[in-house]
Amino acid sequence: MIRFEAVEKWFGQHQVLAGVTGEVKRGEVVTLLGSSGSGKSTLIRTVTRLEDIQGGQVLFEGVDVAGRGVDINRLRQRVGFVFQAFNLFPHLTVLGNITLGLKRLRKMPKAAARARAMTELDRVGLADKADALPSRLSGGQRQRAAIARALAMDPDVMLFDEPTSALDPEMVGEVLRVMKSLAQNGMTMVVVTHEIGFAREVADTVWFLDKGQIVESGPPAEVLDDPSHARLRSFLSRRR
Amino acid sequence: MGYVFDPAAVLTGQYLDWFIWGVATTIALTVAAWLLGMTLGIILTLVRTLPFRPLEWVVAGYVEYHRNVPLLVQILVWYFGVPQLLPRAIRMWVNGHHSEFLLAMVALGLAKAAYITEDLRSGIRSIPKTQYEAARSIGFNYLQAMSYVILPQALRIVIPPLINQTLLLFKNTSLAMAIGVGELTYRTREVDSYTFKTFEAFAVATIIYLSISFAIMALGAFADRRLKLELR
Numbered sequence: 001m002i003r004f005e006a007v008e009k010w011f012g013q014h015q016v017l018a019g020v021t022g023e024v025k026r027g028e029v030v031t032l033l034g035s036s037g038s039g040k041s042t043l044i045r046t047v048t049r050l051e052d053i054q055g056g057q058v059l060f061e062g063v064d065v066a067g068r069g070v071d072i073n074r075l076r077q078r079v080g081f082v083f084q085a086f087n088l089f090p091h092l093t094v095l096g097n098i099t100l101g102l103k104r105l106r107k108m109p110k111a112a113a114r115a116r117a118m119t120e121l122d123r124v125g126l127a128d129k130a131d132a133l134p135s136r137l138s139g140g141q142r143q144r145a146a147i148a149r150a151l152a153m154d155p156d157v158m159l160f161d162e163p164t165s166a167l168d169p170e171m172v173g174e175v176l177r178v179m180k181s182l183a184q185n186g187m188t189m190v191v192v193t194h195e196i197g198f199a200r201e202v203a204d205t206v207w208f209l210d211k212g213q214i215v216e217s218g219p220p221a222e223v224l225d226d227p228s229h230a231r232l233r234s235f236l237s238r239r240r
Numbered sequence: 241m242g243y244v245f246d247p248a249a250v251l252t253g254q255y256l257d258w259f260i261w262g263v264a265t266t267i268a269l270t271v272a273a274w275l276l277g278m279t280l281g282i283i284l285t286l287v288r289t290l291p292f293r294p295l296e297w298v299v300a301g302y303v304e305y306h307r308n309v310p311l312l313v314q315i316l317v318w319y320f321g322v323p324q325l326l327p328r329a330i331r332m333w334v335n336g337h338h339s340e341f342l343l344a345m346v347a348l349g350l351a352k353a354a355y356i357t358e359d360l361r362s363g364i365r366s367i368p369k370t371q372y373e374a375a376r377s378i379g380f381n382y383l384q385a386m387s388y389v390i391l392p393q394a395l396r397i398v399i400p401p402l403i404n405q406t407l408l409l410f411k412n413t414s415l416a417m418a419i420g421v422g423e424l425t426y427r428t429r430e431v432d433s434y435t436f437k438t439f440e441a442f443a444v445a446t447i448i449y450l451s452i453s454f455a456i457m458a459l460g461a462f463a464d465r466r467l468k469l470e471l472r
């Protein structure tokens with residue numbers, strides 16, 4: 001579904017992605033581990049061209065996302081993106097956040113958009129907060145609302161960039177539970193996270209990114225329990 | 241015999257009518273110029289934030305002209321200068337349709353747009369870039385992201401300066417008397433020269449201006465309370 005082929009990314013003189021190659025299959029859950037600055041965010045942002053790349057290719061359903069014929073706004077509708085800082089729109093209610101794309105991009109009538117949004121809010125356990133402004137929600141609720149916003153567009157794949165890193169510890173669980181049930185329902189997901197437990201339990205594949213390269217990848221049991229790479233060993237030991 | 245303050249003398253018969261027409265014209269001019277200024281201000285803001293530098297320079301030039309040339313001069317330029325440049329047919333039509341009101345509205349509205357686009361730009365700058373990114377990630381293009389996500393927030397942020405701009409606009413409509421627009425100040429002068437009750441006439445005008453100004457402030461404060469962004 002998503003293929004990275006020798007992807008290179010530079011910020012000025014600083015190389016952040018140094019030839020990343022890997023594939024995310026339909027229905028697969030990939031978690032992306034790596035220490036701070038290793039390029040995890042940058043890598044998933046290349047999928048929807050929030051970052052442009054200088055070398056290699058990113059393919060979505062076999063099509064180069066930077067290709068001439070690609071309508072990037074269309075592609076972005078098919079790829080849900082969940083940010084560390086939620087990025088809900090503060091001037092809209094939770095419901096308004098979710099229906100905006102449905103009404104303006106999918107051209108759904110108001111009632112249909114509302115019904116669709118309520119379905120998603122139900123799924124993340126926030127139906128009773130539909131009319132609240134984001135400022136009135138807890139961190140965990142905000143992130144679940146942001147996930148519902150992405151899901152409402154009916155994406156083929158969901159990208160998560162450290163969805164629980166900005167949360168108080170007691171709220172991490174509620175967000176991870178939502179993500180886990182998504183995975184169980186067959187959603188294709190790429191998850192940047194520091195939650196090793198989540199990786200172990202939910203991921204099909206773990207990628208360990210170091211200095212802009214995937215230095216280790218495989219099923220969680222292999223990669224996490226028997227790391228061959230010294231940097232992964234020390235990364236994991238810091239998170240026991 | 242001593243001087244007797246007698247406002248009733250200027251608030252009867254045709255003089256009362258003149259005041260009413262003056263107030264109506266002042267309000268109409270304020271509202272029309274405000275709508276023009278807001279619309280154009282928003283358009284200029286969208287244009288100048290496009291990733292194409294020369295557009296920014298054009299808007300900057302526009303802003304500098306309107307902020308640095310006296311408003312009265314701008315109004316006179318529109319009234320005496322611009323119609324000369326128009327094709328004869330349009331000029332005739334404009335002259336036959338209260339050209340002074342129309343041209344005053346254009347002058348005031350264009351000047352207002354320059355201030356509004358400055359306020360809006362600083363409002364936009366205070367919105368985190370991640371909001372724009374989130375909008376683009378849903379699949380909105382630049383214009384949609386601006387219209388549905390960025391501008392609605394920026395407009396809420398700039399309500400306080402917008403109230404100020406509205407007050408200034410309201411007061412500046414009095415400059416339109418210079419080209420014969422029958423707004424409140426113009427009508428007051430008229431009442432004055434017919435009745436010789438100078439003090440009464442201008443006292444009435446002053447009270448009207450103050451009342452409307454207070455109404456604008458109250459309305460603005462209400463809008464600010466209702467619409468202010470809750471960020472935390």
Ligand SMILES: Nc1ncnc2c1ncn2[C@@H]1O[C@H](COP(=O)(O)OP(=O)(O)OP(=O)(O)O)[C@@H](O)[C@H]1O
Binds near residue numbers: 037039
């Ligand atoms: N817009 C930018 N301009 C310049 N350098 C950048 C930019 N964005 C990221 N970088 C740099 O690229 C490198 C990789 O950043 P990235 O955000 O992808 O790391 P990460 O693995 O997600 O780290 P973290 O765990 O801290 O989120 C870092 O050294 C960072 O400083």
Ligand SMILES: [Mg+2]
Binds near residue numbers: 040041042161162
């Ligand atoms: Mg990151």
